[in-house]
Amino acid sequence: MLTVGTDKPAYPPYFENNNPANGKGFESAVAYAVAKQLGYATNQVKWVVVPFNSSYQPGPKRFDFDINEISITPQRAKVVDFSDGYYNVNQAVIALKGGKADGVTTIEGLKKLKFGVQVGTTSLQTIQDIVKPTQQPSVFNDTDAATKALKNGQVDAIVVDLPTAFYITGAELDNGIIVGQFPAPAKGEQFGLLMQKGSPILTCVNQAVAAIKSSGELQQITDKWLGAGAGVVTFS
Amino acid sequence: MTPAAADLPYVDPERQDHLRRRARRDAGIASLSTVVALALIVWGVTSAPGWPAVKEQFFSPSEFKASFPSVLRGFLLNVKLFCVAEVLILVVALGIALLRGLRAPVFLPFRLLAALFVDVFRGVPTLLLVFLFGFGIPALQIQGLTSSVTVWGTVALVVSYSAYVSEVYRAGIESVHPSQRAAARSLGLSSFQTMRHVVLPQAVRRVLPPLLNDFVSLQKDTALVAVLGPIEALRAAQIYESSDFNSTPLVAAALLFIAITIPLARVTDRLLARERERQTIGVR
Numbered sequence: 359m360l361t362v363g364t365d366k367p368a369y370p371p372y373f374e375n376n377n378p379a380n381g382k383g384f385e386s387a388v389a390y391a392v393a394k395q396l397g398y399a400t401n402q403v404k405w406v407v408v409p410f411n412s413s414y415q416p417g418p419k420r421f422d423f424d425i426n427e428i429s430i431t432p433q434r435a436k437v438v439d440f441s442d443g444y445y446n447v448n449q450a451v452i453a454l455k456g457g458k459a460d461g462v463t464t465i466e467g468l469k470k471l472k473f474g475v476q477v478g479t480t481s482l483q484t485i486q487d488i489v490k491p492t493q494q495p496s497v498f499n500d501t502d503a504a505t506k507a508l509k510n511g512q513v514d515a516i517v518v519d520l521p522t523a524f525y526i527t528g529a530e531l532d533n534g535i536i537v538g539q540f541p542a543p544a545k546g547e548q549f550g551l552l553m554q555k556g557s558p559i560l561t562c563v564n565q566a567v568a569a570i571k572s573s574g575e576l577q578q579i580t581d582k583w584l585g586a587g588a589g590v591v592t593f594s
Numbered sequence: 595m596t597p598a599a600a601d602l603p604y605v606d607p608e609r610q611d612h613l614r615r616r617a618r619r620d621a622g623i624a625s626l627s628t629v630v631a632l633a634l635i636v637w638g639v640t641s642a643p644g645w646p647a648v649k650e651q652f653f654s655p656s657e658f659k660a661s662f663p664s665v666l667r668g669f670l671l672n673v674k675l676f677c678v679a680e681v682l683i684l685v686v687a688l689g690i691a692l693l694r695g696l697r698a699p700v701f702l703p704f705r706l707l708a709a710l711f712v713d714v715f716r717g718v719p720t721l722l723l724v725f726l727f728g729f730g731i732p733a734l735q736i737q738g739l740t741s742s743v744t745v746w747g748t749v750a751l752v753v754s755y756s757a758y759v760s761e762v763y764r765a766g767i768e769s770v771h772p773s774q775r776a777a778a779r780s781l782g783l784s785s786f787q788t789m790r791h792v793v794l795p796q797a798v799r800r801v802l803p804p805l806l807n808d809f810v811s812l813q814k815d816t817a818l819v820a821v822l823g824p825i826e827a828l829r830a831a832q833i834y835e836s837s838d839f840n841s842t843p844l845v846a847a848a849l850l851f852i853a854i855t856i857p858l859a860r861v862t863d864r865l866l867a868r869e870r871e872r873q874t875i876g877v878r
Contacts, residue, residue: 411832414839416647437651437839474823478836496743496823497833503729507823510732512741 360398362389363408363421369501370525371583372427378405384521384583385425388444391575392423392551395566396559410478413552414438422559424552427519429480438555441563443548444576449484450523450590451515451537454508459515459537465489465593472496474504474513480547481517484540505530521584538591654842661834661843668830669850675744675816675826679751680809686756691763692789708760715757721818723750728822747819755812762804766797799869806862810855827851 364385367376374382381390381400393403406420413424414437429447430440451468453459459471465488473495475482485495496513498504504516505526518526520539527534551567553560570576639645693701693708715723727750732741740746770793778788820829827850831843 411836415841416651417644431837433838477829477832482833483837494825497820497825497829498823499821503821503823506729506733507743510729510741511735512732512743512823 359402359404360393360396361404361406361421362393363406363413363419363424364426365410366407369522370529371521371585379403384445384579385427387579387583388570388576389425391570391579392563392566395569396562419554422553422557423563426552427549428552430548430550431480439553439557439560440550441553441560442567443546443550444567444571445549445580445584446542447480447547447549448520448539448542449481449517449547450520450539451517451593452508452523452527452531452534453515453537454531455533455535457514460535462537463591463593465540468515468593471514472512474498474507474516476501476504476518479518481519485517488540501526508534520590524585536590538593541592541594650840652841652845654840657834657838657840657842658846661831662846664834665827665830665843665846665850668825669827669847671744671824671826672813672816672851673854675748675751675819676809676813679748679755679812679816682748682752683755683759683812684805686752687759688763690756690760691767694760694764695767695789697785712757712760715753716761718754720750720754720815721821723754724818724821726750727753728819743822744819744824747822747824751812751815751819755808755815759805759808762801762808763797765804766801767793769800770796803862803866803869806858806865810858810862813855813858814851 362378364373364378368378368383368385370383372383372385374380374386378386378389381387390400390403393400408421408424408426410426410428413419413426413428414434423441427447428434428440430443434440451459451462459468462468462471468489469491470493471491472493473485473489473491475485475495475497477497477499482495482497485491496504496507498507501516501518501522504513504518507513508516509531515537520536523536523539527536551563553563557563567576570579642648690708690711693704694712696705724747727746728743731739731746732743774792774796775788778792779785783791817826817828820826825833827847828844831847834843835841
């Protein structure tokens with residue numbers, strides 16, 4: 359039995375219908391592909407709910423690996439083990455059509471906006487490190503609350519990862535637009551599978567990730583669920 | 595013999611000695627048992643197999659130092675919210691308590707409204723109120739109404755706590771003996787004057803400790819406003835926590851809250867003791 363963790367609710371396009379076990383959605387598909395490489399059939403994968411902020415607490419973990427759009431950073435890697443990255447993520451800005459952020463193409467132009475963002479995300483770090491806005495960003499428990507604040511006009515724009523940006527502007531906001539995406543940081547930002555520090559399966563998981571990368575399966579999954587990132591302006 | 599000394603009751607020096615010895619012995623036992631108990635707890639926790647990991651996760655000095663300035667900056671918002679909300683709550687709650695106390699038949703609708711206010715807002719979780727006011731009211735898009743989340747977050751706290759505190763006031767008002775009221779009215783004071791000069795001064799003094807108790811609780815609940823976006827202490831700590839996967843900033847935030855609530859609690863104790871002394875004057 360392979361135990362895989364993720365948070366609840368599990369959001370599209372990473373999961374579908376808040377059900378990680380249906381194999382639908384990018385991360386659900388990745389988890390099953392990795393499991394298959396490790397020698398576990400679909401019915402040998404057990405999902406457990408792991409809230410993001412409990413995934414890195416000390417003590418024994420309730421999962422073999424956790425897949426929850428977690429970006430790999432050196433500070434975080436001191437506390438937990440990460441697999442090699444399975445997705446290169448870019449951060450993007452969403453706003454309402456005709457709002458203050460509409461039409462902005464430069465990072466300079468973003469500075470005077472009031473941003474909303476989910477707590478605990480690298481999106482917040484992007485705002486703080488790259489944009490350095492003049493107003494303190496609003497920080498919410500989840501992206502839903504940030505989206506609500508955007509609808510209410512309490513923030514001018516929100517920052518999320520690009521796939522989420524496509525989902526929100528496509529499914530949740532009537533007049534939402536993707537203003538643009540941030541240029542990828544020097545070393546790139548990648549999602550990794552989170553494991554207990556010193557996890558015995560780290561090497562095997564890394565081999566599995568490498569295998570689905572080289573066989574082209576990961577690319578297929580990415581294309582299927584996250585689709586095209588084309589047509590989005592990159593901020594200069 | 596001075597006249598003052600003559601008023602003092604006779605004390606047996608031997609008994610005095612005995613009492614002093616006993617006090618010394620009691621103090622000795624108390625401190626010894628405190629030291630032993632603390633040592634046992636510290637030993638029990640630090641000798642646990644997971645202690646090094648827990649220590650690093652929750653009590654890392656370097657994380658504490660790195661996060662403290664931003665947590666402290668967030669805490670200033672908590673203090674601001676607290677100060678504004680506290681004053682408003684004291685006023686609004688008193689108003690509600692007084693409305694509920696009106697006896698003339700013509701005031702029935704006010705009495706009912708006040709009762710409804712208390713019933714509803716005491717029953718609804720504060721967090722839900724914060725969401726409702728902070729996101730719901732701005733979503734109505736009424737012209738000229740602010741959409742500021744700190745304003746609406748404060749309103750939510752005021753509404754919720756006013757419902758509690760008005761009941762505290764009401765308990766105080768009703769604890770004043772009816773004869774006080776009757777005496778005041780028979781002296782020719784109007785019912786407003788009776789309330790203002792006779793009932794309220796006694797009532798408020800009696801409910802000071804429970805009022806302070808509610809304010810200790812309010813102090814912590816200011817953190818709920820964070821769900822609307824403002825970065826207060828707990829949120830600032832959470833941001834740090836998720837970026838480094840280390841929970842020490844949360845402990846830093848907790849220390850700041852404690853730094854305010856403990857003095858408040860001591861003040862409450864002092865007031866209680868003074869009230870007890872005042873009421874038992876002459877009784878030994």
